[in-house]
Amino acid sequence: MNEEALWENGSAPFRVIAGPLPIHQRDVLAKDWQTLAQTLRRRGARLLGIWGEERNDRQYRIHALFLTADSCYWCNLALAQGVEGFPSLAEIFPTAVRQERAIADLLGLRPQGNADQRPWLRHAAWPSTFLPLRANPVPLTELSTQGDTDYAFQGLPGDDLHEIPVGPVHAGTIEPGHFRFTCLGEQILRLEERLGYTHKGIERLLQGQDPFAALVLLGRVSGDSTVAYAWAYAMALESIAGVHLPERAQALRGLLLERERLANHLGDLGALGNDAGLAFALTQLLAIKEEMLRENERIFGHRYLMDLICPGGLTMDLGADTCQQLRASGLRWQQRLQDLELLLQEHAGLRDRLVGTGTIAPDRAVDWGMGGLAGRASGQAWDLRVQFAPAPYDRFPMEISLASSGDVASRWAVRFAEVFASLRWQEKLLQELPTGACKMPLPLPSVGEGLGIVEGWRGEIFVALRLEAGRIARCHPHDPSWSLWPVLEEAVLQDIVADFPLINKSFNLSYSGHDL
Amino acid sequence: MYRILREAWRLGKVGDPMPSSSSPKKATPFSRSAVIRHVDAGSCNACELEIQALGGPHYGLEQAGLRFAASPRHADILLVTGPLSRHMAAALQDTYDAMPKPKKVLAVGDCACTGGIFHDSYAVLGPVETLLPVHERCLGCPPKPEQILSSLQNLLHEGLEQ
Structure with missing residues (x-):
């Protein structure tokens, strides 16, 4: 045809x-x-x-x-x-x-x-x-705790080359995964990832669950993106039910999503500074992040905003006085971050480590089909919030943050730009927060198929869902890390081993969201 | 450099007072200081966020005599998060075995303490204690940094003899 x-x-x-x-x-x-x-x-x-x-x-x-x-x-x-x-x-x-x-x-x-x-x-x-x-897997008696020792890595041949195996347990506080470097001296010629260490069988656990009860599990597919996953899942349920959420519920979900983005970007920017040897950046940015987390706890009831989104809306609402508090702290952080950004932007030692490191040029980004934060740092203008302006971004438009060189410095710059964009967006939203209900009943049919998709801080997070007899027949949560982990293997080429932590951090991909 | 100092001055001291430990102080060889090795045994990474926050300026981790090490060879305390995925079991056991004695194990988060919401999965062994002796548990999803700090201090004050 x-x-x-x-x-x-x-x-x-x-x-x-x-x-x-x-x-x-x-x-x-x-x-x-x-x-x-x-x-x-x-x-x-x-x-x-x-x-x-x-x-x-x-x-x-x-x-x-x-x-x-x-x-x-x-x-x-x-x-x-x-x-x-x-x-x-x-x-x-x-x-x-x-x-x-x-x-x-x-x-x-x-x-x-x-x-x-x-x-x-x-x-x-x-x-x-x-x-x-x-439907009927083999009996569980075949399970063991044997380690993965005979995986066929595709190393490079050559007498002058050496391999460096790293992980699954890493030097810092990060998730587990294995990296196999093939190096010529200091230079990385090949990197091969081996993931799956945090595989928890989430998709199997979801099968047969009550669609409302499953929300807890969906919020813990990747803890740093709990809002995005919960929203995408709720969106899938709401699409099956065919309901339109009240404006206030949409607006508050957007607020939670942007605050999740802010907290993660601030942490990553600090950690990037630290990996480049500038502990000052980590201390300053973690201090602001911690203030935000504490405010989250005080106002929303959870530092990472877990379990706040529910099918049909949210489990909480904001009072007028708390809106004022959020606005005041937002403006205060904006001021402090502007000073910090300028200072760090001009820090020669930091620039030296970030610029030209871990580069994915825009044409390669197209080949890989990159999106999300890393894609935008390589000039790929993909952002669901801007492209489709789903509510609440229709009434409160979001600006896209782009950079073109695709190196660590670009991913740093896009993060900083998005921090400011999210803070400005939060201020606009809180100025004219729509009134009305923030939760509505969800008459869920017992059979149906739906899909929810949200621009999380890494990129597009989606949840595909099929209900049968009022239970989950199949639910697939999908992290953008699936599409970005292979790109990391290319980004480190021609750089040295010592730059790997910096490049890895600049992507900061999810292991848990990928391993499921 | 001047501007960095000025910003640092502006931020000032943000640390909280130390949480008080529930255990009485005893004079033990490690009662004033211990080194931690963290292993993520399949967590959703929220516990990792709180452990990273613990290293921030609001929490006086080093002031409490605690720091994280890159190698288990240098560690006194093994801090484990996650519901112990089957794929991490061997690596966790190796890490534990590589630590010198005396050593203690701290399970952080509901998953590490009980298996949490992942308990019934084919890919999960359950609480960390199914594999290793656990000396202290810190519940929460995720537990707050001050709770983790408090658990670590409990371990310090119990001493590390084994």
């Missing part, structure tokens, strides 16, 4: 999913799967995520979510009864490689045409016959 014809009037046209962002869904036949992906790629689409599910008995489905400048495209590939393989998108979207390997690990469906068939999320603790996302 002609590609454009497939797009325009293929056998199954796009359905529109209700929600604040445009999401189009369609079924695709296995023979058209790669063609459609190519067409989307040609239209400038990025692959946000690819995942699988078992429906009924041995009836498998592969899902892929794509994002273009004007819509999200949710494509479903239903495999014929008993078929346990699917055409790979790895050649078209390089970030599909690991996600397809994860599908093979969890569901036993083989990506045909994916050159890398090694396990990804599965380590040595259970055999390849144990498939946790199948």
